[in-house]
Amino acid sequence: MTLGAVRVGVGGWTFEPWRGAFYPQGLKHADELAFASRRLTALEINATYYSRQSPKTFASWAAQTPEGFVFTLKGGRACTNRKVLAEAGESVRRFVEQGIDALGDKLGPILWQFMHFKRFDRDEFAAFVDFLPPSVSGLKLRHCLEVRHRTFADPAFVELCRQRNIAICLSDEERWPLIADATADFTYARLQRGVDEVPTAYEPAEIRAWAKRLSAYASGGFPDDLKPVAEAAAPAGRRREVFAFFISGGKARAPMAAEALISALQQGAA
Numbered sequence: 407m408t409l410g411a412v413r414v415g416v417g418g419w420t421f422e423p424w425r426g427a428f429y430p431q432g433l434k435h436a437d438e439l440a441f442a443s444r445r446l447t448a449l450e451i452n453a454t455y456y457s458r459q460s461p462k463t464f465a466s467w468a469a470q471t472p473e474g475f476v477f478t479l480k481g482g483r484a485c486t487n488r489k490v491l492a493e494a495g496e497s498v499r500r501f502v503e504q505g506i507d508a509l510g511d512k513l514g515p516i517l518w519q520f521m522h523f524k525r526f527d528r529d530e531f532a533a534f535v536d537f538l539p540p541s542v543s544g545l546k547l548r549h550c551l552e553v554r555h556r557t558f559a560d561p562a563f564v565e566l567c568r569q570r571n572i573a574i575c576l577s578d579e580e581r582w583p584l585i586a587d588a589t590a591d592f593t594y595a596r597l598q599r600g601v602d603e604v605p606t607a608y609e610p611a612e613i614r615a616w617a618k619r620l621s622a623y624a625s626g627g628f629p630d631d632l633k634p635v636a637e638a639a640a641p642a643g644r645r646r647e648v649f650a651f652f653i654s655g656g657k658a659r660a661p662m663a664a665e666a667l668i669s670a671l672q673q674g675a676a
Contacts, residue, residue: 411624413448428661443471455480461505492533586632600656607656607663617670
């Protein structure tokens with residue numbers, strides 16, 4: 407397994423505590439994206455969750471980053487933070503058609519994040535995923551659902567996503583269910599248990615453990631220390647692209663955690 411199958415990053419690239427720690431002293435704020443994209447291999451864009459962006463903005467972000475770099479996007483909250491998901495169709499369309507295709511081949515998966523109190527209802531979520539288009543302007547789209555209520559630890563939810571090649575976010579957060587099942591041709595992990603007191607947010611042993619798990623997904627297998635919700639963990643032998651982001655917990659140390667995970671993967675810690 408090569409690092410090319412696993413992309414590692416953080417959420418966003420603008421955060422004051424990173425200046426002088428991850429970013430060199432004196433680096434212009436306008437140069438932070440260019441710097442981060444040459445130390446990490448992916449970034450999750452949070453701004454798209456809160457508001458629409460212009461095609462010009464997406465194109466500018468793409469232009470500042472090197473070949474092979476990938477952005478993932480958080481789907482708009484207007485799409486997911488609603489009582490009736492079956493009414494989200496127009497909001498999803500507006501999100502997808504705002505100009506995200508200007509990222510070109512640097513466009514990675516879209517993460518659709520749901521509130522912690524949203525419970526699993528198969529018919530409701532089937533209606534929502536039916537709104538998720540497979541492409542925009544000829545560009546393939548990939549979708550991931552981040553769910554936070556324990557009712558989603560249900561084989562019916564796993565099967566729903568697997569039928570549509572939609573990933574279930576692998577959430578390392580004690581408050582949310584960790585649904586490890588591989589349901590798509592890619593895996594998306596959000597690692598949220600970091601602490602600022604640890605130089606790399608996660609302890610070195612935890613970094614190595616995640617390197618091993620992510621490598622297993624990338625190679626088409628399944629981590630031997632995680633338990634799937636459904637009986638069939640994943641189709642055997644199906645290689646996947648993997649995305650992993652250090653988010654929220656230990657945010658001040660998140661870039662260093664990402665660099666440590668990249669290093670562990672390069673060294674074959676898995």
